Amino acid sequence: MSDGEISSQRKIELLEEELRHARRMAALGELVSTTTHEFNNVLTTIINYAKLGLRHKDEPSRDKALTKILAAAGRAEKITNSVLGFARNRGHDRIPTDLAALVEQSLVLLEREMHKYRVQVEFHAEPAPPALVCGNEIQQVLLNLLTNSRQAMPRGGRVFIRVAPDSGNGTVDLTVRDSGAGIPAEVLPRIFDRYFTTKNGPDSSGKGGTGVGLAACREIIEAHQGKIRVESTVGVGTAFTLKLPVAKTSGPAATASPVQALGLPASGGRVVRST
Numbered sequence: 001m002s003d004g005e006i007s008s009q010r011k012i013e014l015l016e017e018e019l020r021h022a023r024r025m026a027a028l029g030e031l032v033s034t035t036t037h038e039f040n041n042v043l044t045t046i047i048n049y050a051k052l053g054l055r056h057k058d059e060p061s062r063d064k065a066l067t068k069i070l071a072a073a074g075r076a077e078k079i080t081n082s083v084l085g086f087a088r089n090r091g092h093d094r095i096p097t098d099l100a101a102l103v104e105q106s107l108v109l110l111e112r113e114m115h116k117y118r119v120q121v122e123f124h125a126e127p128a129p130p131a132l133v134c135g136n137e138i139q140q141v142l143l144n145l146l147t148n149s150r151q152a153m154p155r156g157g158r159v160f161i162r163v164a165p166d167s168g169n170g171t172v173d174l175t176v177r178d179s180g181a182g183i184p185a186e187v188l189p190r191i192f193d194r195y196f197t198t199k200n201g202p203d204s205s206g207k208g209g210t211g212v213g214l215a216a217c218r219e220i221i222e223a224h225q226g227k228i229r230v231e232s233t234v235g236v237g238t239a240f241t242l243k244l245p246v247a248k249t250s251g252p253a254a255t256a257s258p259v260q261a262l263g264l265p266a267s268g269g270r271v272v273r274s275t
């Protein structure tokens, strides 16, 4: 091989990098579409209550209108913070991250969608040390898992999310359990294969069906030296568990808030969850 030629190994590396980039862009595109819908919903609320406040001059009606407007604007702020973080933090930096806070912030983005498909989301966080992760990428994994769960429950159902430490293994575990259709034993070994899908194209929200979701999840988790586990029973539901390495920190001060983990300036408070 002459000096000017690129080795085939290097070509493969470049193609893989391009593929990773394309996947990040696709995830971002999907997130933007979800967020635009969410945002529109919030704007409708604001406009309607502003009109109501103008129509009714009495103080209680105006107070009610302003309170609703304030709540909707607060939600709009959380939504933009979440998506801005995703767009800005393109890097792969892994920093000590509070996974529970990351879950709370990610759920803001799916609130309307879960409500639309009658999926009830519960979240339980046990006290856990920070995990050494790229918040952006773990958010992408979580959104993929939650979309799969929602798609497995066409008539609605429940999703239970849990963050808990596994001190024996030195990991923080993030579990997403649904009450969906479940995965037949003969299908289970193939679900992480790229392009494997049992879906007939995009769903009614225009999401997915190309079979790339779980392949991307596994790639991200393995790059974190973590593990992704699945358990499923047909007719009962499915649980995916991410086992992520604990960050060895000198103290809690080193923990990134979700805002930092997503590459955002710190603002706003924590969200308490139950959709």
Ligand SMILES: Nc1ncnc2c1ncn2[C@@H]1O[C@H](COP(=O)(O)OP(=O)(O)OP(=O)(O)O)[C@@H](O)[C@H]1O
Residues within 6 Å of the ligand: 144, 148, 149, 152, 178, 180, 181, 182, 183, 191, 192, 196, 197, 198, 199, 207, 208, 209, 210, 211, 212, 213, 214, 215, 238
């Ligand atoms: N929570 C779940 N419940 C039931 N089946 C699931 C669940 N998660 C994944 N699967 C099965 O695994 C297959 C592969 O999932 P994956 O996320 O990789 O692709 P997809 O959802 O079909 O398409 P994409 O993610 O590209 O939109 C799915 O088609 C489905 O059959």
Ligand SMILES: [Mg+2]
Residues within 6 Å of the ligand: 144, 147, 148, 208, 209, 212, 213, 214
């Ligand atoms: Mg999927």
